[in-house]
Amino acid sequence: MIVSHTVEKIGGTSMSQYQAVRDNIVLHKRKPGEYYQRMLVVSAFGGITDGLLECKRTGAPGVYATFADAEDDSAWEQTLDNVSNRMAQINKEMFGLSPERALADSFLHDRIAGIRDCLHHLRQVCAFGQFQLAEQLQTIRELLAAMGEAHSAHNMVLYLRQSGVNAVLMDLTGWRTDEALPLDQVLEQAMERFDLSSQLPVVTGYAHCKEGLMSRFDRGYSEMTFSRLAVLSDAREAIIHKEYHLSSADPRLAGEDQVIPIGRTNYDVTDQLSNLGMEAIHPQAAKGLRQQNIPLRVRNTFEPDHEGTLITTDYRSPSPCVEMVAGRRNLFAVELFDQDMVGRVSHYAECFTDELDRMKLNLVAKDMNANTLTYYVSGNRKTVRTLVSALQHRFDNAEVNTHKVSLVSAVGSDMSIPGLLARSVGALNKANVPVRAVHQSLRAVEMQFIVDDEYYEQAVVSLHDELVQTHAETVALAVA
Template identity: 50%
Template sequence: MMTIMEKNTNRVANNIHSVEKIGGTSMSSYNDVLNNIWLRKQVPFSQDAASYYQRIFVVSAYSGLTNALLEHKKTGEPGVYALFAEMDENRPWQGKLNEVMQMMLDINSDMFSEHELVRKRADQFIQGRMADVKDCLENLEVVCSFGHFHLDDHLHRVREMLSAMGEAHSAYNSVQLLRLHDVNARFIDLTNWRSDTQKSFDEHITYAFSDVDLATEMPIVTGYTQCREGLMSTYDRGYSEMTFSKIATVTGAREAVIHKEYHLSTADPMLVGANNVQPIGLTNYDVADQLANLGMEAIHPRAAAGLRKRNIILRVKNTFEPEHNGTEIRNDYSSKKPKVEIIAGARNVWGLEIFDQDMVGDSSYGQKMNDLVLESGVRVLTKDFNANTVTFYLKGNKRRINWLMDRLQQAYAGADIRVEKLALVSAIGSDMKVPGLLKSASSALSDANVNILSVHQAMRQVDMMFLVADQDYGTAVKALHSQLVEHCDTWVAEQTA
């Protein structure tokens, strides 16, 4: 398939551009983003002169805003969306919307404190958008007060509309900031605001970039894209990564870059200490898939798939260390010597166990079970089974887990079903065929007084999962990192080379 940029050869030749995504925490440090990324000239692929251009930037909302607009990603504290969905007659969503509006205006005031005219322009932009949101939600409340209309039928659209606000705010502001520094930035608004047409995901991206001149313009793009498919209903909070990936594939980028507030490191520096970790440097999309499965914010698995299929290199960089090349993720990499590349994991994992001796020899027994797990909307990290027991290890809120347990008990009345909160810790690498690795890992956990509740290792040997008590998560990560990375001869040799 010919890409947009191949068709528009008069504007961009040989697909020499990159597509880069900036995370929310980094966006909040906008002066660092400005100096370390936007105003840091790059030499485009196959070119000689450094330039601001040949780069497309997809921006996330400023830190905390999407949580306030929807719900807190970690604590579940309700935002505007969650409060609106409750249909409380006291209408608490209105107060939350005003609170978010003030958060946005405070950011504008801080960014443009020395440029009153620009600040007013930024305020007017977001105030207009938020006023539209308020009117829409109030009208929807009225419509849904009639029995013919049900709020649940419209909530996914409400969620999409609110999500769009954070990215529209940050993208618009970024363009104003760049223009103050004589960069020809261009605001590309994929939120489809007040439009009477609705395109598919591919069509929307194609149309938005059809007249962009990457040689002389720096596109700043909203991380949210409104389209017929509905990104939120499919990818929920991973929508900005899907936009990033789709732009890279549709425009035929040479490289995709994610700028984050930290390196993609051998473990979480907050857990094992900044001095004990190091950037991975180079790995492959297989490792990225394993990280995505654990909920690690390297890149959404579906976003990675698009890049992988088009053989686009993905690079994860630290916003605050612009000189560092970061970690390159590519198709054709495998570590020269087998080793563990990263210790990662997830807390608040639910181990849901179904024990029923009637399942022995019944090949169809688990079909309904799998259907209910899918219907519940929880995410399966892994599962195990033997002759009479199936255990799912799940990520999801307690409400969905309880729903699933009730449905399973109805479907399997004779089964003994229980749930336990656990943590999952995983050793991951592009090639972990190290003799005795399982023994070494198990010994490290045992020496740290961590009880292993379950262990999983596939024949391909790219990951090794340990289920432990939730309170043992930090201890387990530190023990495995110390044994498998810090004291690994291969890693030590690479560090001193």
Template identity: 50%
Template sequence: MGNHTVEKIGGTAMSQFDKVLDNIIVGDRKEKDLYNRIIVVSAYGGITNELLEHKKTSDSGVYSLFSKDDDSWAWGEAITRVGQRMCTINKGFEHLGLDVQLADRFVKERIEGVRSCLIDLTRLCSFGHFKLDEHLMTVREMLSAIGEAHSAHNSYLILKSMGINARLMDLSGWMDTDQLSLDETIKKAFESVDVAEELPIVTGYTQCKEGIMGSYDRGYTEITFSRIAVLTGAREGIIHKEYHLSSGDPKIIGEDRVETIGSTNYDVADQLSDLGMEAIHPGAARGLRKTDIPLRVKNVFEPDHPGTLITNDYRSTDARVEIIAGRKGVTGIEVWDQDMVGRWDHDLEMLKHLAAAKIRYLAKDTNANTLTHYIAAPLAKIKRLTDNIKQDFPSADILVKKVALVSAIGTNMADTWVLPTAVHSLTNAGVEILGLHKCMRQVDIQFVVDEKDFQNAICALHRDLVETGR
């Protein structure tokens, strides 16, 4: 195990790079304390949305416009706008010592290089032998890489201007002809790095033959972070976010009512990930967990706070609920079929449909003649799924309902008071429980509620399970 940390900085924080300098990278650190760290950076806030598509609203970005293949050149205008916004960001960091002319030249080289590539690909696909859809994932990989290359290059220039021995580590594969795996790419890049004497600034995107975007989609930055930590034998991984990992969502519950979680384990991190409240991408957590590297989640704007330490073996000494989390936008698909009674293959057939649609269920209910899966997927995809299920189960009644999942989570909930208190809390709040899931491992209890009751359920459970237990 090394003596260094690997630290990942999110996009929202990167957009406030003066705070990043003061609170993470430099601050009041002495010369030697600047090193023995590897910094992995995300693209500036909103840039990846403009390059691909908006993560939450699905508004079109360069990739989504290009992939429509409708002879429109709207993508060209979009990539011009992204380049202009990147240069505006550069100008905003001039007071930090950024060489804006050099930074703009870097942006224009990348933007125009990608534009030329996409024009050539469009021309090539005008011939019948080449199909655009066969190249779209490569296009997505190439576009996503621009954002991290931009922020890493800027960070490197600013740090060098401050006299810090920073080293730019562009893993985005620009003009690189090698086709290495993710691990091989990282190992090769760090062969000559001396973390005790230099500060590597690493792109969150890594170009590799398996395609990091294709494998992990928008979670690729944390995958890069995790693999670097594992392959370099880091002492600790640190993720700097714009908020603490708290006992609940402060925007719903109130900042004065939630508390920062001091310690938890990777099991709890997995439960949070399933609900979209990611402490870390589950694929990234896997590598850290298997090599027993602790993960610390810190708030960028409170650098003196130790944050949340996530380890393999932490378990609360007292039985208690640590976090209330939930997920809206969930659809329950209930299949009732009396021919199901006594048969063993209905569940298997249902799972085949989910697998074919590449949909993972978040929770599941079953009884003698009913199977209900709770999934998070676009409505069009759900419609195709239910149509296909109906073909295999023609006598079934299928009910599709919008719901929400709300969970009480903790490293040790082995106490009989938790479940009845939770049920009583929701009942008193006027929330109807549509489903309930409790595993024997005593780490979470999950309730299915109507989507309109989501906020009410979160607040009630936090008040009665977390706040009263303090």
């Protein structure tokens, strides 16, 4: 019987600060008997998954991308060696000359050797025409991604044991297993092997399962593992440890002394943030927590005494306000104008959406009138050009244009504030930010402003000053 417990996810940047993970998350103000009734779901150490797959920020190829594109083995083997050396260096930094160093190195060498043999054999098999490498690439991607979490989880177990914590490895990577089971079954079977009253499971963020987490969620797979563990075990609370607070704006833009950590919000707000590419949690992961009515807390790894942000289903701010100003840069506004669209907008919209799905472009926002559809999408310029060509081919008389833009949003659990739109536009005008488009929904949880990319930072700062800072100062004066 699992009693009240938490399931906690630790991101890659935090994992790289392993001393802070130990001191601030596991040991902080706890006596030895209080280390338990928790499960820790860990990501790979910072930068390791980028090296194994490809860089999430720049697209620079890692082992996976090099293996997929290389005609011989030398390129991907060198890339694998580079990543392996970085992981070995982490072992050295964590354990020095202690006995745990030998255990960490042995585990790493065994896994890397297995991956190397697998890739070599796959190349040999695919030399025969009956076997296609392309059909195996998704499996290889999952195998490589799993290596990062296996390394970090195993290391964290050894590291915590040095401090007297009875940490145990919950390895969900499916290493050398014969069959893939459904995710929920994988997790339920794994949990049966542990006693949360006396053990602290450190769980690999990647879970090998029948559904194929990477094919469905790509780099968001660890959040799905975290979410399903919390749901299936009926956790008291789900906690995500990040290297920053969920704050009222990006502190790098608005200033660290100006932004305000958000104490409470709801899952509706986290959905809006996900759409902006700054996920508190993957929307599909949030769905399970929301349906099970499990609260989600986002905490700052480096401020262990701060309660962080509590996210629940039914929260609404005590009085209407803007909780956060966030945004997304480097979007493309794809504008489709056609006189023949009048009365047939839904047909054009369906065709537009079909092309977006086919090219795997992410739709962030859209607007429309009688003869014009404008979709704001994220993706690379080459794919957007292909989209434009496809739309022009479908609609001979249409005029299709693109513009590089940014989206800036005011977000809150209840923003039903009279005059909010006028104040927002006034603040942007005062900051000399031209507004290209505005979207305000009836739900009163988000207001979006489309601006030219060069004005993004000015827009964030001006809206934060007007909608968040001014409100906070007014509340402070009222309390005083």
